[in-house]
Amino acid sequence: MSRSPTSETTRDVIVVGSGPAGTFAAKGLLGLDTLMLDVGRRPSQPLSPDASLRELIRQGSADPTQILGPRFESLHNISHRYLSPKLKAPQLRFVTDSPNESGFIGSNGHEAVTSSARGGLANAWGGGAYRFNDSELASFPVSSRDLKPLYDEVSKAIGISGADDDASAYFGPATDCLPAVELSAIGQDLIDVYGRRRAWFRGNGVTIGRPRLAVLTRRYQGRSPYRYNGAEFFRPLVPGIYNPTTTLDRLVDEGLDYRSSRQVQSYREVDGVVEVTCKNTASGASERYRARRLVLAAGTLSTSRIVLASRRDNRTQLPILDNLVSFSADAQAEQTRLPTAS
Numbered sequence: 202m203s204r205s206p207t208s209e210t211t212r213d214v215i216v217v218g219s220g221p222a223g224t225f226a227a228k229g230l231l232g233l234d235t236l237m238l239d240v241g242r243r244p245s246q247p248l249s250p251d252a253s254l255r256e257l258i259r260q261g262s263a264d265p266t267q268i269l270g271p272r273f274e275s276l277h278n279i280s281h282r283y284l285s286p287k288l289k290a291p292q293l294r295f296v297t298d299s300p301n302e303s304g305f306i307g308s309n310g311h312e313a314v315t316s317s318a319r320g321g322l323a324n325a326w327g328g329g330a331y332r333f334n335d336s337e338l339a340s341f342p343v344s345s346r347d348l349k350p351l352y353d354e355v356s357k358a359i360g361i362s363g364a365d366d367d368a369s370a371y372f373g374p375a376t377d378c379l380p381a382v383e384l385s386a387i388g389q390d391l392i393d394v395y396g397r398r399r400a401w402f403r404g405n406g407v408t409i410g411r412p413r414l415a416v417l418t419r420r421y422q423g424r425s426p427y428r429y430n431g432a433e434f435f436r437p438l439v440p441g442i443y444n445p446t447t448t449l450d451r452l453v454d455e456g457l458d459y460r461s462s463r464q465v466q467s468y469r470e471v472d473g474v475v476e477v478t479c480k481n482t483a484s485g486a487s488e489r490y491r492a493r494r495l496v497l498a499a500g501t502l503s504t505s506r507i508v509l510a511s512r513r514d515n516r517t518q519l520p521i522l523d524n525l526v527s528f529s530a531d532a533q534a535e536q537t538r539l540p541t542a543s
Contacts, residue, residue, distance in 0.1 A: 212236045212492040216475055217465045217507070220321025223498030224445040226357060227452055234458075236314075236490060238479055240317035241461030287325035288314070290435040292523045296324045315502045319324045319461065320446040322500065324437050328414040330361050332373055353377070359443040360421040361413050368410020382409045383429060401405045415443035463488065467511040468495055 216223050227237055227464060240241040288297055296318045316322045332352050335345050357375060363378035375381075384392065395402055395409040402409065417426045427441030438444060453459050462483040469476050475495040479488050497504045505519050 206220050210234075210491070211474055212490070214496060215475070215490055216498060217477070218321065218497070218499035218503070219319055219445060219449055219459070220316075220498060220500060221323055221445050223321075223496070224452070225275040225358075226496045227457055227496055228358070228448060231452070231457075236492065237457060237459045238465055238477065238490065239319065239461050240464050240482060241252050241319040241459075242295050242317050244292060258372065261507060280436045282519040283395045287434055292436045293325050295437070296322065302328060317464070317502055320449065323443075323445050325433075328416045328442055330356070330359070330413050330415045332413075334371065334373070348459070354421055358418050358448060359415050360416045360424070362416050363413040364411040366410040367399075367408050368412075371411050372410070375413070378413065382414055382418055382427065383414055404437065416443045417443075464497065465507055467507060469511060 212235065214230050214235045216227050216230070216235060216237045217239070219237060219239040223237065223239075227235055260490065274383075278387040279435040288292055296316050297314050314322070317325070317326050317434040331347060338344055362381050363372065363379050365375045369375060391409065417424055419426050424447070427439075433439045433442055438446070449457075449459065461481045462481055464482050465477055465479040467478050469478075474491050474493060477490045477492070477495065479490070480486075481488055497507060499507060501521065509515070509517060509519075
C-alpha cells in the first residue's frame with residue numbers, strides 16, 4: 202500500500218463518521234475549518250423512494266430479486282440466526298455489507314454489526330429518538346437540564362413525532378413534537394387494553410405509551426411525511442424517516458469538506474496537533490490529515506478499533522452494553538392473564 206505525504210493544511214477539526222453523531226457534531230462546528238472523513242458507501246440503483254411495493258410490482262419496475270434477493274436472502278431468518286428485517290433486503294445490504302478490511306470483529310452468541318454507509322446504521326434504524334433522563338445520567342458530569350437545549354436543537358432539525366401520555370414520564374413532554382404516528386391494528390388494540398386496565402398495568406409496574414420517532418407525520422421543512430407503506434424494510438432513503446444524509450447534504454452545500462472512501466485507521470498527537478492516518482478505499486493509498494481537534498464518531502465498535510489501534514493495544518477487552526431485541530417462539534405460551542372487565 203502506497204503512502205501519500207501528510208496533508209499540508211492543519212484543519213480546525215477532523216470528524217470521523219457520517220452517522221447521527223458525526224453529522225450533528227459537524228453541524229455544531231459550522232464556521233470552523235472542518236474535514237469529515239468517511240467510507241461513505243451508498244446504495245446502488247435504489248428503488249423509487251415514493252412508490253409502495255405493490256405499486257412497484259404493478260408498474261413492472263420491481264424485480265423480485267431486488268426484494269427477496271437472487272437466493273431468497275430476505276428469508277434468512279427461516280433457517281439462520283435472527284437478523285433484523287431491514288438488514289436482509291438486497292437494497293439495504295450496503296448498510297452493513299462493507300468489507301471487514303481490518304478483520305477486527307469476532308462475535309460469539311450475538312450479532313456484532315458495523316456500518317461504512319454514508320449516514321451509518323441510521324440508514325436502517327427504527328427511528329427511535331429518546332432523551333437521556335436524570336436517572337440515566339446519574340453517574341455523568343452533565344444533567345438532562347444541561348442537554349435540553351441541545352436535544353431541542355436536534356429535534357427541531359430532524360422532526361420528532363410523539364404524544365403526551367404515561368410514557369412522557371420517561372420520554373419528557375411532547376410539547377414540540379409532531380403528531381404521533383398512526384398505530385397498526387395490533388398497536389391500537391394494545392393501547393386500548395392498557396387504557397381500560399391502566400390501574401392493573403401500573404400496579405404491576407408496566408407503563409405503555411407512544412414512542413418518540415424521527416418519523417414525519419406531516420410535511421416538515423420541505424420533507425414529505427411517511428406514507429405507511431412499509432417500504433423501509435426493502436429500500437433505503439424512504440421519505441418521512443430521518444436519515445443523517447439529509448443534514449449532511451445541507452452541510453456540504455454550506456461548505457463542509459466531506460471526503461468519502463476514507464477508512465480511518467489510527468491517530469497520534471504530535472506537538473499539539475492530531476495526525477490521522479486513513480486508507481483511501483478507492484485507490485488503496487494511505488493518507489494522513491492533521492487538525493487541532495479530532496471527533497471520533499465512527500460507531501461504538503469502529504471507534505473502539507481506532508482508539509485501540511492508535512494505542513497499539515491488541516489485548517484490552519472493552520465491555521459493551523446494548524439493548525437486546527428478542528423474539529421467542531415460546532412467547533405465545535407465556536401470555537399474561539389480564540383481569541376481565543367488570
